[in-house]
Amino acid sequence: MTTTAPPGLDLEGLRAHLDTALPAPPAGPLTARLFEGGRSNLTYLVEDGTDRWVLRRPPLGHVLATAHDMGREHRVLGALAGTAVPVPRPVLLVEDPAVIGAPFYLMEYVPGTAHRDAEALAALGEPRVHALGVRLVETLTALHGLDPDALGLAGFGRPEGFLERQLRRWGKQLDASRSRELPGADELHRRLAATLPPSPAPALLHGDYRLDNVLVDAEDRIAAVLDWEMSTVGDPLTDLGLLVMYTELARRFDGLLPGAALAPGFPAPAELVRRYADASGRDVSGLGWYTAFASFKLAVVLEGIHYRYTRGGTVGTGFDRVGELVPLFVGFGHESLEG
Known part of the structure; x- marks a missing residue:
């Protein structure tokens, strides 16, 4: 027996599969709810x-090649x-x-706050907020200090020519995902290609590292890093650049982006x-x-989400304003290149 499934999840099919795929079948009827806040998978x-589990599957509708693996x-x-x-x-x-109805994976449920x-974050007080921001950077540094080959991730990415290949891919x-004019987007892509920097030694990357992609426990420790859909092996400064971008743009466009970095005490970029x-x-x-x-990469991601939204392929709320974010990311990308 199962309850009504949320969009994108066949609970009957899931239950039938889990009855044989898990060491012990589910103890009772399955229930499910969609986590709000996600804009991709x-x-x-x-x-x-x-028991509790978390299930991840690709988005509905328009899915970009190589994404949502x-x-x-x-x-x-x-x-x-x-x-x-x-x-x-x-x-x-x-x-x-x-x-x-789609490929998926199941993982353990980790309690915590994204x-x-x-x-809400400011309620912790400035010292705790600052300490959490420091832990965020420390966890990123720890990730980039791991040896992918030693983790069994040989061949997980192709570090040689990583940045050039990433630019071409994005x-x-x-x-x-083109469905409208995006002034400045193609020019930003050309400018990035013309100023490609040499990469440091490669590392395992998260690909979308920011505060709301980690769970924080009751003692302000990072309990889990989530959303690894863009992970690969490549230039570690791409993760840092993204964290800086999110932190800076949250300050500039309060209300349009996840704004936890605005809490007093959170480290400045x-x-x-x-x-x-x-x-x-x-x-x-x-x-x-x-x-x-x-900025360019996130503009592309958001444009893909906007494309799906305009065609009825998104599930959940908050997608109606995604399209207006894209020009902001494009503009900030040009500004960043100008130093």
Whole structure:
């Protein structure tokens, strides 16, 4: 017996599969709800009255090539389990779309808070907010200090020519999602290609590292890093540039982006960069390019989401304003390149 399923999840098919795929079948009827806040892969809390799991599947409708790879996320979670980078334990990978209507994976439920709201985070007080921001950078530094080969992730990415290949890929993704004029987007892509920096030694990347992609426990520790759909092996400064971009743009466009970084006490972008540089020993003098690249990449991601929204392919709320964010990211990318 199952309850009414949320959009994008066939609970009957899931229950039938879990009855044989798990070491012990679910203890009772399955219930599920969609986690709000995600704008790409769909994430659900699944319960049987005794146990809780989290299920991830690709979005509905228009799906960009090479994106939303469930096997990739499942693999990196398994590799990171037990390291200094906390992640949910993966439980099951199902690549057959016949089970629930799309490939998916199941992972353990980790309790914690994903901070998106500045007022809620500010309630912790400035010292705790600052300490959490520092832990965010420390966890990123720990991730970039891991040896991908030693984790069993040999071949997980192609570090040689990484930035050039990434620019080409995201340019193609933009072309695949074109439904309107985007002034400055193609020019930003050309400027990034013309000023490509040399990369430091490669590292395992998260690909979308920011405060609201981690869960924080009751003692302000990072309990889990989530949303590994863009993870790969490549230039570690791409992760730092993205974190800086999110932090800066949250301050500029309050209300349009996750605004937890606005809470008093959260480290300013300059402190985030300094702490990362001190802990990692990497040269961050050219970070403006990476911040611009992060802006371009997120503009493309958001344009893809806007494309799906205009065609009825999104599930949940808050998608109506995604389209207006894209020009802001494009503009900030140009500004970052200009230093």
